[in-house]
Amino acid sequence: MPNIIFMGTPDFSVPILKDLHEQYGVGLVVSQPDKPVGRKRVMTPPKVAAAAHELNIEVYQPDDIKDEAAMAVLESFKPDIIVTAAYGQILPEPLLQLPKYGAVNVHASLLPALRGGAPIHHAIISGADKTGITIMYMAKGLDSGDIITQRALSIQEEDDTGALHDKLSRLGSELLLETLPSIFEGSNERTPQDHASATYSPNITKEDELLDFDRPARQVFNHIRGLSPFPGAYTNLEDKRFKIYSAKLTGEKTTGQPGEILSVHDEGFLVATGDEKLLVMEVQLAGKKKVSAKKFIQNREDLIGRLLG
Incomplete structure (x- = not known):
């Protein structure tokens, strides 16, 4: 089995982590630090970190993934592949080059459309009739890496962000598991994005x-x-x-x-x-x-x- 690091933070990433762990076994989960939540400001772990603890997977939550200390921890793990899904930090180039199978990301849009942190929100706000999932190699730029596989999903008029979020999370898990064998075998496609056609979905303010x-x-x-x-x-x-x-x-x-x-x-x-x-x-x-x-x-x-x- 490959040595896998999974990096994710919110609800969206949880089904992807669980299915990946069931299929291949995840050795390390990297998530954002705990944050104060609610009126009493109780320190609460991200959803992915909580799920990893339930699955008895080791969890690492650095403040800054680019720190030398964080890089040393990840290098010592010697990953074969890094899989990310809504992690929330941009990975440094040395980390992207660390695994022999590369670093791949599950992104909730049909890239190059809707690069950025809030693609589900912006797809609905813009009135789009479809969106989807992209499995891509990670690169230095924001969601700019080569596309491996994509699958479209129609947006229904009754869909709100919550409903579409859940559909895309499930679709992302399915497509990732379908795609990984070709990555491990070296038979996957790798299609550069048309950067001139890129649109963006910044975090909601x-x-x-x-x-x-x-x-x-x-x-x-x-x-x-x-x-x-x-x-x-x-x-x-x-x-x-x-x-x-x-x-x-x-x-x-x-x-x-x-x-x-x-x-x-x-x-x-x-x-x-x-x-x-x-x-x-x-x-x-x-x-x-x-x-x-x-x-x-x-x-x-x-x-x-x-x-x-």
């Missing part, structure tokens, strides 16, 4: 989370589902942050002002956008729990006519 109801309903709808369930798209209501996690297109034209709460609906409430009414279905006012929009609007007739934003 607070500014990216803000909704703009002046835009057409479909763009607002894509924005909401592209940020659901994490981190959540927001607007403002009664001078408080108001997150919207779920909405539905109605196709009904509106004469209301963009952002105006128009009326109560069986499934929530209707709000005006730049062209059509949008049905808001799940919300969260700052300091409160996430609730259905129907429950939120009950006994709040005073909100009809108010402007979001």
Whole structure:
């Protein structure tokens, strides 16, 4: 069996780690350091580190993978291959050259489209009708290495980032396990990316989370589902942050002002956008729990006519 280092951090990487370990055995897991979580700031390991502990795999969590000490640890392990999936740090070139079978990455887009840290969010926000998984050799640039294999996945209108995240994680695991034998045999393809066609998907910022109801309903709808369930798209209501996690297109034209709460609906409430009414279905006012929009609007007739934003 090859000596494998797996590098990953969030939920996305967990099924990939588990399936890889079951098939080949993973000798070392490298993940980001523990972080404080919640109001009590409890130090909590990343999902991949927690999964590795459950699988009794050795875990290493350096602050900076480029440190000499970190490099010494990884060199001492003498990996045959490094497999990464949403690790969160750029690997230094000496590390990429260390394993005899190279360092390969499971990336959640059809490269060269959507290089970067948030390809799932940006695929939905942009209104793309498909995305996919790329298994690629890692290189010095951001997600710029040669492509080994790819598989496309259609994006359904009911998909939000959470649903698409889970589908791509499973697809990534399947494609990786299908691809690894050809890498070990030396029979795999290696296709350079068309760098001129590259697009990017930077990590989501607070500014990216803000909704703009002046835009057409479909763009607002894509924005909401592209940020659901994490981190959540927001607007403002009664001078408080108001997150919207779920909405539905109605196709009904509106004469209301963009952002105006128009009326109560069986499934929530209707709000005006730049062209059509949008049905808001799940919300969260700052300091409160996430609730259905129907429950939120009950006994709040005073909100009809108010402007979001």
